Amino acid sequence: MERPLILVSNDDGYKAKGINCLVRVLMEFGDVVVVAPHTGRSGKGCAITSEVPIKVWEVAAEPGLQVYACTGTPSDCVKLACHSVVPRTPSLVIGGINHGDNSAVNAHYSGTMGVVLEGCMKGIPSIAFSLCSHDEDADFSPTFPYIRRIVAEVLQRGLPAGSCLNVNFPDAPSYAGVKVCRQAIGSWVNEWEAHTHPRGGQWWWLTGEFVIEDSDEGADRVALNNNYVAITPTKIDFTDYSLLAEMQGWGL
Amino acid sequence: MERPLILVSNDDGYKAKGINCLVRVLMEFGDVVVVAPHTGRSGKGCAITSEVPIKVWEVAAEPGLQVYACTGTPSDCVKLACHSVVPRTPSLVIGGINHGDNSAVNAHYSGTMGVVLEGCMKGIPSIAFSLCSHDEDADFSPTFPYIRRIVAEVLQRGLPAGSCLNVNFPDAPSYAGVKVCRQAIGSWVNEWEAHTHPRGGQWWWLTGEFVIEDSDEGADRVALNNNYVAITPTKIDFTDYSLLAEMQGWGL
Numbered sequence: 283m284e285r286p287l288i289l290v291s292n293d294d295g296y297k298a299k300g301i302n303c304l305v306r307v308l309m310e311f312g313d314v315v316v317v318a319p320h321t322g323r324s325g326k327g328c329a330i331t332s333e334v335p336i337k338v339w340e341v342a343a344e345p346g347l348q349v350y351a352c353t354g355t356p357s358d359c360v361k362l363a364c365h366s367v368v369p370r371t372p373s374l375v376i377g378g379i380n381h382g383d384n385s386a387v388n389a390h391y392s393g394t395m396g397v398v399l400e401g402c403m404k405g406i407p408s409i410a411f412s413l414c415s416h417d418e419d420a421d422f423s424p425t426f427p428y429i430r431r432i433v434a435e436v437l438q439r440g441l442p443a444g445s446c447l448n449v450n451f452p453d454a455p456s457y458a459g460v461k462v463c464r465q466a467i468g469s470w471v472n473e474w475e476a477h478t479h480p481r482g483g484q485w486w487w488l489t490g491e492f493v494i495e496d497s498d499e500g501a502d503r504v505a506l507n508n509n510y511v512a513i514t515p516t517k518i519d520f521t522d523y524s525l526l527a528e529m530q531g532w533g534l
Numbered sequence: 535m536e537r538p539l540i541l542v543s544n545d546d547g548y549k550a551k552g553i554n555c556l557v558r559v560l561m562e563f564g565d566v567v568v569v570a571p572h573t574g575r576s577g578k579g580c581a582i583t584s585e586v587p588i589k590v591w592e593v594a595a596e597p598g599l600q601v602y603a604c605t606g607t608p609s610d611c612v613k614l615a616c617h618s619v620v621p622r623t624p625s626l627v628i629g630g631i632n633h634g635d636n637s638a639v640n641a642h643y644s645g646t647m648g649v650v651l652e653g654c655m656k657g658i659p660s661i662a663f664s665l666c667s668h669d670e671d672a673d674f675s676p677t678f679p680y681i682r683r684i685v686a687e688v689l690q691r692g693l694p695a696g697s698c699l700n701v702n703f704p705d706a707p708s709y710a711g712v713k714v715c716r717q718a719i720g721s722w723v724n725e726w727e728a729h730t731h732p733r734g735g736q737w738w739w740l741t742g743e744f745v746i747e748d749s750d751e752g753a754d755r756v757a758l759n760n761n762y763v764a765i766t767p768t769k770i771d772f773t774d775y776s777l778l779a780e781m782q783g784w785g786l
Contacts, residue, residue, distance in 0.1 A: 328579035328642040329607075335729060335737035355581075357643070362738055365726045387655055387770060390580040391609070403639055403721055435784055444719070445774045462781040464773040467696070469655055474617045477587060485587035486614055513786065515777035518639060521716040522697045525767035529714040532687055534765065 285346075286312030286373035286437060289401070291359040292380060293323045293393025296341060296351050300379035303422040304411065305347060307429050308376060311437060313346050315372070317363035319393075320351035324382070326393040328400070329355045338362055356393035360400040373437065375401025378411035379422055379429075385412075385450045385502040385512055386466040386492065395448060395516070402446040402518055407436050409446065414506060415453040425451045428460065428511050448514040450506055458509040465514055466501035468494040537598075538564030538625035538689060541653070543611040544632060545575045545645025548593060548603050552631035555674040556663065557599060559681050560628060563689060565598050567624070569615035571645075572603035576634070578645040580652070581607045590614055608645035612652040625689065627653025630663035631674050631681075637664075637702045637754040637764055638718040638744065647700060647768070654698040654770055659688050661698065666758060667705040677703045680712065680763050700766040702758055710761040717766055718753035720746040 288308050292301040296318035308314050317338060336354035343349065350367060352359045360375060377397030384392040394410045401408030411429060413420055432449060441447065451457070473490035494503050502512035540560050544553040548570035560566050569590060588606035595601065602619055604611045612627060629649030636644040646662045653660030663681060665672055684701060693699065703709070725742035746755050754764035 322585065325582040325584045326579075327581045327609075327648070329581040330577040330579075330643050330740060332577045332740050333574065335739045337735065337737050357579075358740070361722075361725050361740070366728075366738070389772070390651060390655075390770070391582050396579070399642060403642075405721070431786060435786065439784075442774070442777055445777050460786045462778055462784075462786070464775065464778060465771045467771075469657070470613075473613050476618075483589065485589050486618070487587045488582060488584050488610070488613070513781065515774040515781060517772050517774040517777075518642070519717045519719075520641070520769050520772040522694070522767040522769040523716065525694055525697050525769075526714055526716060529765065529767060532691075532714075534683060534687065534712045534714070 287368060287370060288312045288314050288374045288376060289363055289368055289372040290314055290316045290376045291318045291356055291397040292378055293319065293326055293356045294381050295319050295321045296349055298381060299419060300381050300413065300422060304376065304379045307426050309346050311433055312373065315363065315368050316349040317352055317359045317367050319356060319359060320353055323355055323393050325391050326355045326396055327391050328357050328396045331355055331358050336362065338367060356396040357400045360397055364404055372406055375406045375408040379425060380412035381418065381420060382416045383412060383414040383450060384410060384448060385506055386468050389448055389465060389516065398446045399518060402444065405443065407441040409436060410448045413451045413453065424456055444518045446516050448516045450502060450512045452506050452509045454509055457511050461500065461505040461510040461512055463500055463502040463505050463512045463514045466494055466503035467496040468492055468503060539620060539622060540564045540566050540626045540628060541615055541620055541624040542566055542568045542628045543570045543608055543649040544630055545571065545578055545608045546633050547571050547573045548601055550633060551671060552633050552665065552674060556628065556631045559678050561598050563685055564625065567615065567620050568601040569604055569611045569619050571608060571611060572605055575607055575645050577643050578607045578648060579643050580609050580648045583607055583610050588614065590619060608648040609652045612649055616656055624658055627658045627660040631677060632664035633670065633672060634668045635664060635666040635702060636662060636700060637758055638720050641700055641717060641768065650698045651770060654696065657695065659693040661688060662700045665703045665705065676708055696770045698768050700768045702754060702764045704758050704761045706761055709763050713752065713757040713762040713764055715752055715754040715757050715764045715766045718746055718755035719748040720744055720755060
């Protein structure tokens with residue numbers, strides 16, 4: 283039997299420690315193809331590149347592993363990989379391990395989730411892994427046994443069409459366990475810092491603090507704060523069905 | 535009583551015909567502040583700019599209207615507008631009128647939806663309007679009576695916390711009516727076209743065709759094909775609650 287083919291991408295770029303750690307764990311399960319941004323593309327969400335052409339090239343290869351860099355966004359990487367890089371449809375699309383939290387509303391801004399939503403749109407079981415640390419040299423090793431368990435389950439069970447997993451790990455040397463969660467409610471505040479350009483004029487840097495408006499242990503950001511690994515099952519279809527039903531009575 | 539304040543942005547840039555048509559309709563309802571990309575930022579989804587600072591500047595003003603250009607993404611525009619441009623919290627955040635379809639999975643790639651999801655995250659009732667035509671000089675006038683009706687309803691009723699509206703108009707001189715819809719199921723195929731650079735090397739342009747895998751009249755892309763205005767109520771929370779329940783039994 284052929285080994286599973288696993289497509290991997292991220293938003294921190296192919297050189298990041300997180301993706302290189304992830305690849306070593308995934309090679310236990312199958313042949314790995316990496317198609318990842320040539321440089322950091324954090325916060326790109328599901329952005330795609332339509333105004334310029336993009337390029338992909340091989341940067342490394344060894345038995346069971348091929349690594350390609352790409353000038354596109356994380357979503358572009360998956361689109362182009364499926365179109366012209368991988369030799370057959372992958373069994374899994376995996377994003378990460380991201381350097382930083384992608385829980386709560388951050389899932390919408392996340393290029394790691396861009397990877398995984400794109401894999402999911404292509405009908406491939408897809409999983410995002412993120413560690414709640416922006417440290418370039420973060421210790422990813424506590425995540426490995428959990429990644430092994432989750433990948434093994436998904437390879438065996440599959441995932442429903444249109445659904446993917448968003449897995450976030452606390453920034454800790456060990457974890458309290460795993461919680462399957464919903465997206466926590468919360469919002470960003472104090473998001474901009476004004477700076478004056480050396481030649482004058484005001485420029486704004488994006489910064490801010492995330493405020494949780496949720497105390498439920500079943501909400502991903504809360505579970506993370508309690509040192510649990512948070513798995514948030516996530517859908518491509520973000521229709522609000524209850525508002526849909528209510529609006530039928532609006533008489534539009 | 536103060537007139538409502540309406541914040542408007544888009545992903546085609548502040549000079550686009552769509553946003554300028556929209557502004558004229560919205561000025562009937564309140565004071566309008568536009569903070570929109572200085573150039574086209576289509577396909578940017580919920581992308582945010584963290585690696586460089588951004589800038590915002592006034593480009594036009596008249597009684598009841600102020601227009602600012604911004605170097606950021608559509609989401610950045612809303613974030614920065616709320617932080618440092620608008621004098622008070624807007625009553626509405628409106629995105630559009632987009633030159634092109636944002637139904638089905640396109641909602642994830644859409645900068646117009648980036649505007650509206652961001653407004654929604656900030657607790658403001660938010661509506662995206664898109665016309666299924668990429669023509670720079672498209673005729674937006676058939677949309678005006680529908681925009682008036684939808685804006686009036688939302689100003690009066692509000693929207694539930696965490697929900698916003700994604701409104702798409704067919705490319706037609708008149709419409710069959712309005713349908714409140716769910717996101718249609720479908721996917722993009724043949725997404726890349728290879729080109730050779732004048733100095734050699736292969737580059738890829740994003741293109742493709744969208745294939746609907748849905749025939750339900752209540753799916754947005756299907757309703758549009760039947761010449762209906764499609765209103766898709768959309769949630770920030772895209773947790774898959776049924777998979778969440780199922781995964782409690784996985785023993786992770």
